[in-house]
Amino acid sequence: MEPVPTDPGIIELSEDELREIAGYAADCARRTLSIFEDxxxxxxxxxxxxxxxxxxxxxxxxxxxxxxxxxxxxxAAEDAASPAAADAARAASHAAAAAFLHPRASAHQVKHVLGAAAHAARAEELAYGEGRSGAGTTFGWACHHAPAAVTAVLGRLPAAPAGGGRAGELVRGLDAALRT
Known part of the structure; x- marks a missing residue:
């Protein structure tokens, strides 16, 4: 029997990987909840x-x-008290949405894997300013604490897409760092 050809637009994605990615995203978003809640x-x-x-x-x-x-x-980002709080709310949104990552070989899916981390890092930048205590800690944490599922799934996806403003730059930076 000949093997059935697979759809080149589909990647392997297990429920266990989805759970690991969602947990990672929640860990990233949790780091900046206080920015919104303040x-x-x-x-x-x-x-x-x-x-x-x-x-x-x-x-x-x-x-x-x-x-x-x-x-x-x-x-909730629309009701946020500041741009930093809005990004913290977006990080939380991405954390819950990570459970719905699609098994498509699309660069857009990278934003679903790393969106919580990128928006949390952006929330810190806006709240604490560049070079001040607290700024950039989530970006570094996200690079060093990504579970195996995050790097494995990123390895099956194209690189992060262009665009998306500063949060998009952070997604691309995280993507590049986690692929090395």
Missing amino acids: GLPSDTRPRDAVDAAYVFAAGGRRTNALRQRAWAAYR
Whole structure:
């Protein structure tokens, strides 16, 4: 029997890898939740998204509730007290959305793997300024603490795409650092 040809646009992506990526994304986003919460302490949408990502990473199901938490955190960015807080909310949104990474060989999927880390790093830049205490710590942490699933999946994807402003630059920087 001849092997069945595989679709070159599809990559292998296991549920265990999705869980590891979601846990990593949640770890990155959690680092900057306080930036959002300092301005809106009663708005739990970003924290709820990060918590939902952790539940999935620990073996929970991919549900519509998880997807809704990702969207709620995304909408929280519109209500954020500052640009830094908005990026912290976007990091939380990306953490919950990481569970829905698609097995497509698309550069866009790199943003789903690294979006939480990039937006968390951007939130720190905006909150603490370049060269000040706290600035850039998530970027370095994300480079040194990426689990095997993150680097394995990135190795199956094309390089991160152009565009996306400063967060896009951070995605590309993380992508390049994690591929070496």
